Amino acid sequence: MSSEPLLRVTDLVVEFSTEQGVVRAVDRVSFEVRPNETLGIVGESGCGKTVTGLAIMGLIPSPPGRIAAGSITFQGRELAGLPESEMRAIRGRDIAMVFQEPMTALNPVFTVGNQMIDVLRRYRGLTRRQARPAAIELLAKVGIPAPDKRIDEYPHQLSGGMRQRVVIAMALSCDPKLIVADEPTTALDVTTQAQVLEQIVKLQQEFQMAMILVTHDLGVVAETCHRAIVMYCGRIAEKAEIEPLFAHPRHPYTVGLLGSIPRVGEGEKQDLAVIPGIVPDLLHLPPGCRFADRCSRRQARCDEALPELDGGEDSRSRVACYFPY
């Protein structure tokens, strides 16, 4: 893997103006993605992982939200603050996004083929006649059986898993260098989940793309990612390569997450381990570590100031904690 990062996010801050005040959904987050590698962004609902993905695509809904600070560079080019017209040229062609809800992601009144051909014509400059076989080929590549029939069907005639594959095919059709996948398999049943994930990984290798996989499911991360960042309350708690992350998790939150996964065959039955407490209100954040009031290793220092990530850019594992494991 080449070491020059494809995407570099530095101190990204995303704010939302709500009726009760300004909320920081993402609070100084930094990470990199190298070509061909898969970065996982893990965390529970509301931790800011989806917002991060949307920020990269420039899709933050702009009346309430905005990128307040920080930089997002893609192949050396600054994306944050880029005018919409230029961002549009990048979307799809260089960075593609796959969303969580396959049931509603496709336009119900146009055929699958129609929507795919639309994308193909825009990005590859193909004529309608040329685009159709290309679309059929892509559908086959994402594992849809009888693609030449499916191409003329409407989204409601396909299952959730197939619709998600169509969206993935659309994302691939532009040959992007980076795909941002926001919980791509969460809405699917478990069997389909496994199949679609397998497909995604295979395609990623075949098309030589980098991927950011946003998810709350650690199992998915373990199977597909090279590196991962664990987010909590808009900040990164731990950033590490996959092996050290799962073998030696250092942040108490990560430890808690891994510990709360039920495991089969552990011997005597035990209560499910839970992380006590709840996520703090983003409008009333404590001055210190945001995980502090749920943490078993909490000390006075934790409540004074926000911990930053230790280690350096090259460390295999970095954690933002004063008393990591």
Added chain:
Amino acid sequence: MELLQYTIRKLLAGIPLILGVTFVSFLLMVYFGPDQTYQLIGKNPTPEQIAEVRAQLGYDKPFVVRYADYLRELGTLDFGFSDSTGEKVSVLLGRTIPVSLALITPGFILGNLVALMLALIAAHHRSGWVDKTIMGLSVVGMSISFLIVVIAFQIVFSSSYGLGLFPVRGWNVHSPGDYFAYVAVPTMATVFVALGYNTRFYRSVIVEELTRDHVRTARAFGVPPARLLYRNVLKNCMIPIITRIVFSIPLIVISGALIIETYFGIPGVGKVTFDAITSGDQPVLKAVVGLTALLFVLAQLVTDVLYRAVDPRVSLK
């Protein structure tokens, strides 16, 4: 073939409705309506004369028979003769309906087209000043009674106190120029009033569609916003839009035309209806109500068929 079966099924399903409408209106207007016996007789009628006239008018027959007669008239489109003018009702309607259509159609089409355009513009600039202005003007449009608009426009455009550009009343159409002169003010009034309601409604439908996930997907694939509106969103909005347009047709033709025609003295179906109401001209009233019911059922059928053309999810079951 499937479409034909669907159409027939829908027509059949409309029968209870037609029966219901005709029954209720027959009940209200004919049975409880003005008794014309004395109008036709004159002073000091004898009981024999009364009985004779009543037989002539068909008042002595039992209710069910009279209702059945009515349904037959509806089926054959032969409603007898107008009580006030003596003209054959079907001829009367044949003469006046085209006038009403010619009167109302330009306003109807313009009212919806312009509203749709304004709604698209407003949705495109959502929350901006363009949007707020358009919406503000819509509320103003909705707050003025149609009658007031009609009177005001007549004063401003036609009368000697205003611009005097158009004829004040009447319908003396013998050329396209005449047509334009007579239809202009009514059309402007119709459009003015319709714009308010229509723009608001269309805008809310479009905005609702803009928040859907598939629009987000399209944006994520770099579709430019203008194209987004016209291609990805408009077709999806068509069901509520079509419903509204088609269902407003019966309303507009009878009710809308009624006011304009009465006020401008235009000999169309609306004026005829109004005259019939005030004079209690039963044959005419029966005809108008029956035809409106038919129109309504037809409208339902047309929308159902159009839905299928526009939204593939609608099944033909």
Added chain:
Amino acid sequence: MSVNAASVASPAATTRGRRQTLWSKAAWKFRRDRAGMIGFGIVLVYLVAALGVWFGWWATGWAEVHGGKWNPVSGEYWFGTNLIGQDIYQRSIYSIATAFEVGLVVAVLSTLLGAVLGSLAGFFSGRFTDEVVLWLMGVLDSIPFYLLVAAIAFALEGNAYAMHIAMISTFWITTSRLVRGEVIKLKNLEFVEAAHAIGVPEYTIIFRHIVPNTLHILLVQATITFVAAIKSEVILSFLGLGVKDGMSWGLMISESTLEVLAGFFNNFLAASVLMFGLVMAFNMFSDALQDALDPRKVS
């Protein structure tokens, strides 16, 4: 997952501060809507005017004839006089009371009727009750409104309330449709299932548990019906099918149609402007109400 500020800030609603109900949140949102508050204020002013008429504090001389024909605006006759010398100002004010009376009666009764029939149709959707109500809605919808009014006027032999009854019998339909749709959605929710499970009788479920959850729809529809009633009255009175005794803006405008051709606009303007004021203010109020009560605001 669509990102919105609410999902980001959601922990607030349950942990911090007072429990927020739909109504308290709505009241707070409404207060911040300037157009709505202005509308509300204007409506209150009109309401006071109407109350004054009902208590006999002013506009009592609306029918007296003592001015000249078509007097212009003057100190004695603030809006001038009409064709037979009646005070236009007093007539306009009296009409406010008529407008409120028509509006309130029609709005309240048609909303009630719509709520009851709509919730019955929705709860028993697909079954006979629903079919009957839907059929009734279709029938009443297809009879041209003015014909219906005329027919009812005849049937009731010119009763002064014929107009109200006719309006109520058509205006309940929109409310009913909306309530029916909402009830269909609600009856599939778990709290209804739970109520069934512990043996609550059906009608209690409908009226004690489901209908209160449609109150926000009912409130907004009531305001819309109020406006529709006032506007319809104008046209009906013009056609001679409306207000019989008393004065209303519709009757004033109807009078003014001849006057206007002779160049005298006071009557027309007074009625039109006053009516526009009330309707516009009420519309603004109604919009703000709708925005405030909408649980998922898409503006």
